[in-house]
Amino acid sequence: MYRAPIRELRFVIHELIGDRHLSGAQGLADYSEELADAVLDQAARFAEEVLAPLNRIGDVAGAKWTPDGVRMPPEYKNAYAQYARDGWPQLRVPAEVGGQGAPAILGTAVEELWASANLAFKLCPMLSQAAIEAIHRCGSDEQRRRYLPKLISGEWTGTMNLTEAQAGSDLGAIKTRAVPDGGRYRIFGQKIFITYGDHDYTSNIVHMVLARIEGAPAGTKGISMFIVPKVLVNADGTLGARNDVSCVSIEHKLGIHASPTCVLSYGDGEGAVGELVGEPNHGLEYMFIMMNAARLAVGLEGYAVAERAYQHALAYARERVQGRAPRTHASAADEALPIVHHPDVRRMLLAMKAYADAARALALYASLQLDLAEHHDDAAIRAAALARGELLIPIVKGWSTETGILAASLGIQVHGGMGFIEETGAAQYLRDVRITTIYEGTTGIQANDLLGRKLGRDDGAALQAFIDEIETQLSALQAPDAGVARAVKATAEAVAQWRNVSRTLLRSYDETPEAALAVAVPYLMMSGIVIGAWLMTKSLDIAARQHARDAAFYGGKRQIARYYLEHVLPEAAALAKVIGAGGGSIVDADPALL
Numbered sequence: 205m206y207r208a209p210i211r212e213l214r215f216v217i218h219e220l221i222g223d224r225h226l227s228g229a230q231g232l233a234d235y236s237e238e239l240a241d242a243v244l245d246q247a248a249r250f251a252e253e254v255l256a257p258l259n260r261i262g263d264v265a266g267a268k269w270t271p272d273g274v275r276m277p278p279e280y281k282n283a284y285a286q287y288a289r290d291g292w293p294q295l296r297v298p299a300e301v302g303g304q305g306a307p308a309i310l311g312t313a314v315e316e317l318w319a320s321a322n323l324a325f326k327l328c329p330m331l332s333q334a335a336i337e338a339i340h341r342c343g344s345d346e347q348r349r350r351y352l353p354k355l356i357s358g359e360w361t362g363t364m365n366l367t368e369a370q371a372g373s374d375l376g377a378i379k380t381r382a383v384p385d386g387g388r389y390r391i392f393g394q395k396i397f398i399t400y401g402d403h404d405y406t407s408n409i410v411h412m413v414l415a416r417i418e419g420a421p422a423g424t425k426g427i428s429m430f431i432v433p434k435v436l437v438n439a440d441g442t443l444g445a446r447n448d449v450s451c452v453s454i455e456h457k458l459g460i461h462a463s464p465t466c467v468l469s470y471g472d473g474e475g476a477v478g479e480l481v482g483e484p485n486h487g488l489e490y491m492f493i494m495m496n497a498a499r500l501a502v503g504l505e506g507y508a509v510a511e512r513a514y515q516h517a518l519a520y521a522r523e524r525v526q527g528r529a530p531r532t533h534a535s536a537a538d539e540a541l542p543i544v545h546h547p548d549v550r551r552m553l554l555a556m557k558a559y560a561d562a563a564r565a566l567a568l569y570a571s572l573q574l575d576l577a578e579h580h581d582d583a584a585i586r587a588a589a590l591a592r593g594e595l596l597i598p599i600v601k602g603w604s605t606e607t608g609i610l611a612a613s614l615g616i617q618v619h620g621g622m623g624f625i626e627e628t629g630a631a632q633y634l635r636d637v638r639i640t641t642i643y644e645g646t647t648g649i650q651a652n653d654l655l656g657r658k659l660g661r662d663d664g665a666a667l668q669a670f671i672d673e674i675e676t677q678l679s680a681l682q683a684p685d686a687g688v689a690r691a692v693k694a695t696a697e698a699v700a701q702w703r704n705v706s707r708t709l710l711r712s713y714d715e716t717p718e719a720a721l722a723v724a725v726p727y728l729m730m731s732g733i734v735i736g737a738w739l740m741t742k743s744l745d746i747a748a749r750q751h752a753r754d755a756a757f758y759g760g761k762r763q764i765a766r767y768y769l770e771h772v773l774p775e776a777a778a779l780a781k782v783i784g785a786g787g788g789s790i791v792d793a794d795p796a797l798l
């Protein structure tokens with residue numbers, strides 16, 4: 205049974221990260237702690253009562269392709285209808301276009317609950333949100349008027365159509381054609397792997413399609429963005445004829461079975477009618493505007509599934525009786541006990557929770573930066589927050605999803621043989637979370653982005669400013685006990701090492717980019733671990749001070765922070781060694797000899 209970690213979310217948002225920085229910010233006049241708590245409570249109910257019980261049903265039943273379109277499990281159709289009726293699609297939509305204008309920090313917290321409860325379901329609203337943002341930010345007034353109200357009400361859903369067979373990580377290779385036809389375009393081509401590219405939740409689907417206008421420059425500079433609805437929309441907003449786009453098949457996948465992954469064929473007949481969004485050849489630029497939100501939304505999936513897998517494994521470990529307690533244990537040595545009493549099982553559970561807690565704190569901290577970048581009154585603070593938020597996004601995406609996989613795998617191990625058996629449900633978490641390091645840019649692509657773009661573009665200035673602030677905060681901490689003092693020391697050492705490694709790697713990127721990129725993923729992982737340590741040290745400090753107020757909760761926080769700092773943080777030093785050794789062994793490896 206899934207229980208939304210509301211107490212934990214409140215702790216991170218209000219006490220650790222400090223959403224008070226947002227009160228009174230431009231466009232967030234209504235935001236308050238009380239409002240955030242009320243939204244979280246409602247979201248928790250929907251996640252626990254409606255979405256979570258469907259997770260396994262969707263895994264077993266899956267989405268089904270038929271010649272008349274994709275059919276979703278009926279329980280999912282009902283859940284989607286309730287989701288729309290309850291107004292959830294409006295949560296993150298700006299107030300000026302009819303949404304509730306919630307800040308990213310609250311949106312991230314709520315989306316975690318959807319992703320923990322039912323990852324396959326969550327992807328549909330996530331993609332609609334991306335389509336809404338694309339049309340809102342880059343579309344014309346007429347396009348906003350025609351498409352936004354129904355997307356925002358949830359009556360229609362949206363998709364993002366980037367990938368083609370020859371164009372995955374490299375979108376410059378996109379071949380889908382757009383042929384001018386009066387004021388519109390005719391789209392011809394095939395898109396693959398399109399999430400919720402077809403379904404029967406709603407009467408229409410608005411596809412945001414990247415294509416190349418005939419005669420456009422080659423590569424990334426010649427890509428435009430189009431709105432291509434499944435059913436054409438008349439000027440008065442009513443539905444017209446079927447457009448020339450069809451779902452020719454759906455993929456059979458390792459996980460997220462209730463999320464249809466579609467092959468969409470455009471223009472088998474006269475060409476699908478498409479409307480250009482914004483200017484020709486600016487399609488990838490528009491995608492980049494939405495990239496931060498999209499990568500954050502996938503990054504959170506990693507720790508959301510880790511949290512769910514943890515809860516599942518903990519419940520099993522408390523029930524499954526196997527073996528005797530170690531001799532030093534307080535209880536009688538001969539008594540058979542639940543496996544949670546075995547130190548190694550507790551180690552695995554603590555590791556799962558530590559990954560989830562640290563990644564959650566990082567994602568919510570990054571969300572706050574995006575909020576400050578958008579809403580703060582002071583332009584200098586807005587610019588600094590944007591630089592920091594953008595620096596953190598590839599780490600949120602890459603590190604949270606890689607550790608999400610580790611956590612889900614440990615969840616199986618806690619179950620022993622039963623973890624390998626589908627009925628327990630532990631395996632589904634690993635199968636579902638496995639995609640998160642791949643879509644929305646693989647971990648390798650995130651690492652390239654972190655090193656090449658985020659550090660490379662300002663010679664590491666945003667990173668150095670971030671490290672300066674972490675160091676200032678750590679040295680200002682008046683450690684209330686020896687545990688916090690030890691944590692501050694260990695974290696400060698790791699942060700200093702991270703600063704040095706970053707400088708060296710940037711230099712190496714200038715001189716021998718191939719060798720530097722060969723160790724970009726270890727660098728991304730080290731960055732996640734060290735930032736996680738900073739947030740865990742802050743948690744430990746707060747927990748030590750607040751312990752008397754709620755001993756059960758803050759006692760748990762202290763335990764998990766201590767585990768992280770003693771068992772996860774040391775990995776940063778090992779990764780620093782790997783990065784220091786450089787990518788020579790990889791660059792020198794002849795592909796022919798592999």
Ligand SMILES: Cc1cc2nc3c(=O)[nH]c(=O)nc-3n(C[C@H](O)[C@H](O)[C@H](O)COP(=O)(O)OP(=O)(O)OC[C@H]3O[C@@H](n4cnc5c(N)ncnc54)[C@H](O)[C@@H]3O)c2cc1C
Nearest residue numbers: 364365366367372373397398399465642643644645646648
């Ligand atoms: C279930 C699912 C849902 C999806 N949903 C959508 C969707 O809704 N819309 C959409 O447009 N797409 C979607 N995708 C596509 C997804 O975004 C791509 O699969 C992903 O970007 C990777 O592209 P690829 O599969 O072609 O892998 P490739 O690009 O072929 O990559 C293969 C390997 O090479 C590595 N690699 C490639 N280039 C580089 C590089 N420059 N540097 C270092 N390493 C590199 C990768 O990291 C990876 O390990 C989905 C995919 C799946 C499986």
